[in-house]
Amino acid sequence: LLGFLCLGAATTGPWGAVAAAAAGGDETLKCEDLKVGQYICKDPKINDATQEPVNCTNYTAHVSCFPAPNITCKDFSGNETHFTGNEVGFHKPISCRNVNGYSYKVAVALSLFLGWLGADRFYLGYPALGLLKFCTVGFCGIGSLIDFILISMQIVGPSDGSSYIIDYYGTRLTRLSITNETFRKTQLYP
Numbered sequence: 001l002l003g004f005l006c007l008g009a010a011t012t013g014p015w016g017a018v019a020a021a022a023a024g025g026d027e028t029l030k031c032e033d034l035k036v037g038q039y040i041c042k043d044p045k046i047n048d049a050t051q052e053p054v055n056c057t058n059y060t061a062h063v064s065c066f067p068a069p070n071i072t073c074k075d076f077s078g079n080e081t082h083f084t085g086n087e088v089g090f091h092k093p094i095s096c097r098n099v100n101g102y103s104y105k106v107a108v109a110l111s112l113f114l115g116w117l118g119a120d121r122f123y124l125g126y127p128a129l130g131l132l133k134f135c136t137v138g139f140c141g142i143g144s145l146i147d148f149i150l151i152s153m154q155i156v157g158p159s160d161g162s163s164y165i166i167d168y169y170g171t172r173l174t175r176l177s178i179t180n181e182t183f184r185k186t187q188l189y190p
Contacts, residue, residue, distance in 0.1 A: 028080050031065070031073040031089035041065040041092050050165050056096035064088045097163040104154070104164035111151045115144035120151060125159030 031039070041063045044053035053061035067073060069085040076090050083089060102124065111120035118133030138144035150156040154173045157164060178184075 029073045031067055031075055032092075034067060034071065034073060034089075037068075038071055039065045039067045039089060044094060044096075050099045051167060052099055053094065053096045056098060059095060059098060060093045061096045062091040062093055065090050065092045098161075099165050100158065100160055100162040102158040102162065102164055104166045107151050107164065108148075111144070111148045115147055116141065120147055124151075124156065 042065075044061055044063050046052070047054050050056075053063075055061055066085060066087065067083040067089040069083065071089075072080065072082045073089060075081050075088075081087065081089070107120060107123060110123050114120065116133070116138030118130035118138070121127070121130035121133060133139065133143055133147075136143070138147075147156065154164065
C-alpha cells in the first residue's frame with residue numbers, strides 16, 4: 001500500500017504529466033509547456049547595426065529551443081516527437097525593442113551642439129518644433145537646454161514611437177509605469 005501511494009504521488013505531482021508522458025501515458029505535453037531544465041534555447045542572433053535580435057517585430061523576436069535528450073513532446077507542428085537534443089522543438093518569444101535607425105549618440109550630439117538651431121528635433125522627426133527652435137534660436141537657449149536634458153534622459157525619442165539604437169552594453173532606460181495590472185504590495189506600518 002505504501003509503494004502504491006508513493007507511485008501515485010510521483011505521477012500526480014508537478015512533474016506528473018512529464019512522468020506520465022515518459023511512462024507511455026496517452027497525454028503528451030506540448031514542447032512549449034516543458035519545465036526549465038528540460039530544454040535549452042540558443043542565444044539570439046544580434047544585428048550589428050541595430051544591436052537588437054534579428055527579426056524583431058512588434059517588440060518580439062523568437063529563438064530556437066531544443067528539448068533535452070529522451071524527452072517526448074509535441075513540437076511546433078503538433079507532431080509527437082522523441083527528441084535526441086539536436087532537433088528544434090519550439091520557438092520561444094523574447095522581448096526586444098523596435099528601432100528604425102535613430103541613433104542615441106547622434107541625437108545627443110545634435111542636441112548638445114546644434115540644438116539652438118533645432119537640428120535635434122529635425123533629426124528625431126519633429127519638423128514643426130525644429131523650425132520653431134530655429135526661428136527663436138532655441139527659445140533663447142532655454143529650450144535647447146531643456147531638450148538636451150530630455151533627449152539625454154531618453155524622455156524624448158523618435159517621433160515614430162521606435163526606440164533609439166544604443167550600443168548593446170550602452171545606457172538603456174526602462175520606463176516603469178503603474179497601471180491597473182501592476183501588483184501593489186500593501187504597506188505595513190509599525
